Amino acid sequence: MLAVEDLSFAYRKGAEELFGGLTYEFTAGAITAVTGPSGRGKSTLLYVLGLLLTPNRGAVLLNGQDISSAPDTVRSRVRAQRVGFVFQDSALDPTRTVLDSVLEPALYAGSTLAQARRRGRELLNDMGLGSRADHRPGEISGGQAQRVALCRALVTDPMVILADEPTGNLDRDNAARVLAALSAAAGSGEQGVGRTVLIATHDPFVIEQADEVLAL
């Protein structure tokens, strides 16, 4: 279960603090859309929750444990094993195959290459992209790339998926496909609990499809 307690963050000392002491519990098994005007910290909240940024005040709680103040090594390990990221522009490695991109987080989490490959192929097949496994990102469409990014986010079977504007560069059809995949991911978490899926977005279509909305 993912939650924040009295959370505030500022990029620089003396700069405006974001989130204003936010306290919130994110629902497992549901998609939460994080919305707000530009500059309110939608993406920043995701990076704080994903332990890439350390809050100035407050805490990020994962299953009740404050992980935001842990050492970098611990946070990296939690990020690899418990958190899946989907970036706006998919951020796939243009020099590697689709399969290599998918299995990357599993390698950081300590999987063997064989285990990671097996899991990666399963996910790509489930997403209808099995035939693209040996292609490079430049050889697939934007929508396919975003679904590959979602496979990458799921390869370690994480508790949390953080998606930063995942439909920002997609047309409506592809956006719908990605949202459907995220929704399926939310409902398929470990031990039947479901995953916590957060989407930072200003897209009304996504907000409409979300189960919950957190307005910053």
Added chain:
Amino acid sequence: MRPLLILREALATAWAAKVPSALVVVLVATMCAATLATVGRTAAAEAQLLDRLDSAGSRVLIVADTARNELITPTIVDQTALLSTSERAVGTLIPVDVVNGVIGDGGTRVPAWGIHGELPAVATLLAGRWPGPQEAIASRDALRALGMDEKAGWVTLASSTLADDWSIVGVFEAREPFDDLEAGLLYPAPTGRALDAVRVVLTSASVAPAAQAQALRLISAPSPDALSITSPVSLAALQEQVTSDLANFGRTLLLAVLGAGGLLVTVITLADVLVRRTDLGRRRALGATRGVIVALVVLRTVGPALCGAAIGTGLGIYLTARLGAAPPWEFTCGTVLLALLAAATSAVPPALYAATRDPVRVLRTP
């Protein structure tokens, strides 16, 4: 992340970024080839010089009893041969002229040396056997001069006042540095008789001062004028000076080559890190620790450096072989290791820079 998988990722990255990888290959190859061609040649020259300085002829100590005071007894010769600084030692008598016993006084005269000590220390037996009392072995040159076709025959003193003769029982070839004995015959010195000189082949020229002091202590001459000494002491000093000078020169040159090469590797790796900051930021976001990032950057440099070291070493060996100054193999191996170490070390600062960058800055799409 498992170490082999870090290596896999690093090599894949090195392959994907071919230009910086190729630059590292060229740099490290140049470092290795330049080191072998310059410092390696210096090391080879030093080794050749030391070989020459340490040849048997350059490490002979001769102490002669010029006043014939019977100072050099057989016992002293035996003790000298047993010194730790002594490779081999014999006592010699002043050579006497001998002639073919059949021909007599009118025959060609050749010198004959009385030897106390192990004859194999000064000669190699080519035919026949080692001589006993009143027997001798002759060199091929001496046999020809005496008019003896084979090692059969006898020689007698070419003296009007003294008489002595020896049967020829073998043929020898003088060992270095006793080449002067090739001119004549060798016979065992009479038992108990004092020798005129002791000749010592030292283990190395550098022990000459100690060996000289030890020999003089054994002989215990009543005055310094009683003995004549031929010693490689000054040669030992020269050897030490040459070795030191060459080593200093080589060290300075090596540091310059590796230092310059290492600096350029740092620049190339830093440029590569800056170009790949999005890739590295993504890796951090997906769970790579700072340590993994450092390992990726360093290994990504070491991979091409290994190729460069192989190419540069091959080229360096070829060049030095053409110039006739191939360095010792230990030097070559050391060069490879140092070049790789320099490349790996040079990649560490850019690796640390990459590991401490804020991944959020590079991941955010404006």
